[in-house]
Amino acid sequence: MGGTFDPIHYGHLVTAESAAEQFELSPVIFVPSGRPPHKREHLVTDPIERLRLTELATLSNPRFSTSSLEVERTGYSYAIDTVQWFHHHYGPTVDLYFITGADAIVEIMSWHKVERLIQYCQFIAVYRPGYAREQLHNTISQWSEEFSRRIHLIEVPALAISSTDIRNRLKKGRSIKYLVPEPVEHYIKEHLLYR
Ligand code: ATP
Ligand code: MG
Numbered sequence: 001m002g003g004t005f006d007p008i009h010y011g012h013l014v015t016a017e018s019a020a021e022q023f024e025l026s027p028v029i030f031v032p033s034g035r036p037p038h039k040r041e042h043l044v045t046d047p048i049e050r051l052r053l054t055e056l057a058t059l060s061n062p063r064f065s066t067s068s069l070e071v072e073r074t075g076y077s078y079a080i081d082t083v084q085w086f087h088h089h090y091g092p093t094v095d096l097y098f099i100t101g102a103d104a105i106v107e108i109m110s111w112h113k114v115e116r117l118i119q120y121c122q123f124i125a126v127y128r129p130g131y132a133r134e135q136l137h138n139t140i141s142q143w144s145e146e147f148s149r150r151i152h153l154i155e156v157p158a159l160a161i162s163s164t165d166i167r168n169r170l171k172k173g174r175s176i177k178y179l180v181p182e183p184v185e186h187y188i189k190e191h192l193l194y195r
Contacts, residue, residue: 001099002070002079004163005032006045007188008057009180011161016064018156019099019124026063028099029086030054033077034070037112047071049193056183078112083120096120102127102136105151109143122150129155170194 001016008030016028032050044050051071058064069085070077079098086096098121105125108114127136133153140148166176171194176185188194 001028002031002033002082003100004044005030005050005054006163007050007053007166007180007184007193008032009161009163009166009184010178011159013057013061013064013181014159015101015126015156016099017061018154019097019126020063022154023097023124023152025097027065028063030058030064030066031070031082032066032068034073035076037076037078045193049191053184053187056187057181059183060181080111080113080117080120083117087120095122097122097124099124099126101125102153106136106139118147118150122152124152124154126154126156128159129157167194 001012001019003012005012012030016030019025020028032047032054034047035044048071051066051068055066058066069082073081083096083098090096098117100123102125105123108123111117125136127133133155136153140151140153143151161179166179169176169179170188176188180188
C-alpha cells in the first residue's frame with residue numbers, strides 16, 4: 001500500500017485490512033513515498049518522520065509491515081520502481097497487489113510507465129459507500145481489457161478521515177484522538193509535528 005501517509009490514519013489502516021482480508025494478502029507492506037511527484041508543490045513532512053509514524057501505526061498488526069524503500073531512494077518516488085523492486089525481491093511466483101484509493105485509480109493512466117506497472121501488479125482500488133461507483137466502473141470499462149481485468153474495486157466502511165483534515169486539526173490545536181492510532185497521536189505530540 002503506497003501513500004504519502006502525512007500522517008497515516010485509520011482510513012489507511014482499515015483500507016489495508018479490508019483488502020488483505022478479501023484477497024487473502026499477507027504481508028501488507030506500507031510504503032511511504034519519499035518525494036511524491038504529484039505533491040511536489042506542497043510542503044510534505046520529512047520522510048523519516050512519516051516512516052516512523054507508519055511503523056508505529058502498523059506495529060500491532062502481524063500482517064502489516066513498513067518499507068523504507070521509497071524514503072531511502074533519491075529523486076521522485078514512482079510506483080513502477082517500487083513494484084519492480086518487490087517483483088525481483090519476492091520472485092515471479094508471488095502475486096503483487098497495489099492497494100490504493102479509488103481517487104488515485106482514476107488518475108492511474110497518467111502514472112509513470114503505467115503499461116509496465118500493470119504487468120507487474122494488480123490493483124485493488126478502495127471506495128467508500130456513497131462514492132460514485134457507477135462512474136468508477138464506467139471509467140475503468142473504457143480502458144483496455146488488459147488493464148481493466150487487473151483492477152479490482154472493493155468497498156470499505158465509511159471513513160471520511162484524511163491526512164489533510166488531521167494536519168488542519170493539529171494546526172488549530174484540535175484533537176486527533178480516534179482518527180489515528182494512539183502511538184501515532186503520541187509521537188506527533190512529543191515531536192511537535194504539524195504545528
Ligand atoms: P491527503 O489528505 O494529504 O491527500 P490522504 O488522507 O488522502 O492524504 P494519502 O497518503 O494521500 O492520504 O493516501 C494514500 C492512499 O490511501 C490513497 O490511495 C488514498 O486514496 C487512500 N486513502 C486515504 N484516506 C482514505 C480513507 N479515509 N479511506 C480509504 N482510503 C483512503
Ligand atoms: Mg490523498
